[in-house]
Amino acid sequence: MATTHVAAQETETAVEPQRVVNDLSIQVATVNGSGSQTANTVLLRAIFQMGIPVSGKNLFPSNIAGLPTWFTIRASKQGYIARRKEIDFLVAMNPETADEDVRELRPDSAVVYDERLSLNRLRSDLTFYPVPFDQLVAPVCPDAKLRKLVRNMIYDGVLARLLGIEMEEIQKALQKQFRKKAKAAELNWNAVRAGYEFAEKNLQKADRFYLARMDATRGKIIIDGNSAAALGAMFAGVTVVTWYPITPSSSLCETLIEYMKRYRIDPETKKATFAIVQAEDELAAIGMVLGAGWAGARSMTSTSGPGISLMSELVGLGYYAEIPAVIFDIQRVGPSTGLPTRTAQGDILSTAYLSHGDTKHPMLFPCSVEECYTMAIEAFDLAEELQTPIFVMSDLDLGMNNWMADPFPYPEKPMVRGKVLSKEDIERLGHFERYRDIDGDGVGYRTLPGTDHPAAGYFTRGSGHNEKAHYTERPGDYVNNMDRLAHKFEVARRRVPGPVIRETAKPEVGIIAYGTSHWAIVEALDQLQQEYDIDPSYCRLRAFPFSEDVKEFIRRHRRVYVVDQNRDAQMCQLLRLDLDAEDVKKLRSVRHYNGLPLDARSVTDAVVTQEEVK
């Protein structure tokens, strides 16, 4: 086996490869439906419990069982949690992809593999660890039907031995996973131990990767973005939830159902302080959200790109009729079959202007699980404050993968329910005009159906209404209304979350990114500085419409790279529409659209290549 750098050491005999501690990525290649999720989650948690910053990404097919699936775990003492392109440690369990997976590895990587695959024939510059999985699983799992599911736990044991993952932490993680199923926990634990003991007896450590206890995850939680958004919705006081199953968004509402059943049942009456309905399609889901929003409930739905397309017509109605609504878009790759289980930031432009006529909608861009939670709460406040549909633009990477985070903060301020007139308000005012801009912010006052005052009722329609909500087709009335809506959108610019800006001493190059790209950007910024002496400023967008700060950031820099996880540079295009001509020229685009989460190296390479052209 070839070794790379040999450290200058005083000893003249054994030359050990330089140890790489707490900086590696493991890729587990399995077959979908083989129960590998448990083995991978346990592995991830055990590393996390050892205090090592860790992230996990599930790259899975649109399939229940049989197609290849990969899970990558990255441990990073520096705290980088973006996907890393390079794999150090491969666990090859899937005969179908094993050869290709091995061929793609860099020299000096290590491979744990099912003995029967004889992968060591493929290359001579890797460390190979053959493991007889079938032989090991049989004695620990007498029930042949369960073997397929338990088999994968063996690699947890093998990796524990080879990398130095503490067995107590694996056991703890297993117990957490199987909370109330002691038998299943024991069965799986025996498989882990069988793997560990086999490795101890038969495998000679020959690679340079190690994991060792740190103290960088104390007090942190692990959660996926969809669960975080569900928590946010519950603490935002959502009362009506309608949804239609679609990957990668389904787990948001499914988790929300679990939380609401636990925490939102009235203690006295045992009745629900919420209604959750699985609709017949996305058209009905958004229709119910709008009906409920119109009647005054905090209502939401969750979907992905195809659902957004279907909701288009009614979202336009929501914009014109000015109805609060919260729509979570867990973005993924484009239509129909193929890559619906792969991540993308694919709906930016279509959502910004979703529907027909002149429409535009505020969007929030969470980059982390914590922001999935906080922005869910903000979205409900904004929807009622601005009386319009608000989109929370998450993605598959954020929504369905597990991420480390600090515990979420309890909401500090009370719910903002917006301008709603009560019976007493109308008695005091003597009149009510639904679409009149009394406060100069473009937002009128509304009443809720059921308000007991003869002047409270009004008729809601799409395009043709005047300030009193009376039917009109008069050109002047239409223009007034459209101008007020445009003004309201300008007001939204100041109310939505502003960007997070990290500015360098000498602003010349800037990077603009949003959502999950953030994690690749923070790592790329270090790479650019350390490897190329390029020190860009960084502006992380958190909402559309863009605040004035975003424009100023671009004004201050000469070249600004806008990072998009889509082919058509959608955010870059959206920014162009907002800028003066001279600033438009500064924008350059970095695009990533292969279905995989963005990695730092891709950003660094793209910026460096374009920086050569000044």
Place this chain on the structure above:
Amino acid sequence: MFTTATPPAPPKKVNRIGLEIGTYKGSKSTLCAGCGHNAISERIIEAFYELGVEPHRVAKLSGIGCSSKSPAYFLGSSYGFNAVHGRMPSIATGTMLANRTLVAIGVSGDGDSASIGIGQFVHLMRRNLPVIYIIEDNGVYGLTKGQFSATADIGSKLKTGVVNDLPPIDTCALAIMLGATYVARSFSGDKRQLLALLEGAVVHRGTAMLDVISPCVTFNDHEGSTKSYSYVKDHDEPLADISFVPFFQDITVDYEPGTATEITMHDGSRVILKKFGADYDPTNKVEALRVLTEAHDKGEVVTGLFYVDTKRENFLDQLNVVDEPLATLPESRVRPPKQVLDEVMEELV
């Protein structure tokens, strides 16, 4: 705003909550003179007036089409929502989820419900959402000038001479099969029957689906149409003579024993069906579907209350939603305390 100065006049007639019928009127109809939909709006006004429903408790929902414009023409001080084509059912569902104390009346048309909106129509029926669902059924698209809809009968002819050769969708049969719990067909020209059916629908606590044949005087009232005034008058076969006795009236209706069926509604109101001919049991689904199928075969327009079930739980009860409107629950009841967040966070460590 709602009372105008008028010279002294004899005291006006008011309903049981002290409101005049004028309070239940809407703005002036912009539909064609003679349109069946206008007659339906008048019956709706009467039904809500006579039952003394407070207008502020009423939500009027509609989709798109001539029919869907009509909620502007009744109950002017109620809350109205004219949505998009075929999507009234979801808007109505959301509204009732948010505030179950409302009385929802959805007005749709045959195009709006049986074509573009059939998906939402069938799912609302199967949920048994508490809503009065009216299809103003004329067999054509009026606002787009006279194309066939999916309720047009086989052989019915358009003004242009085009003959419909596809079987009609019977929205009543569909509603019965799918779980609606008060299903009827009527004719906009039959004031008495329509009013009684509407009043029964208002007090019913489940989905009340009324398909009301409502001739289009402009595009579908000619010779050869099966939805014209004259055709429906000639072929109308009422199942029974229907009358409605509201819960607040202590009226005994005289009928010979065995000649009428009396249905007691949730609030104690009664729907009384006096037989015309053979026995008809409105609680029997199979019977209802048989009658509808035979009517199609014979080219008859059977009208009346086909099916009623006052026992089935409605959607909101099934969801076990609190009695108060979800929309206005205070923060203390919808935002769990900090201990809950702490507990959840602890589990995620």
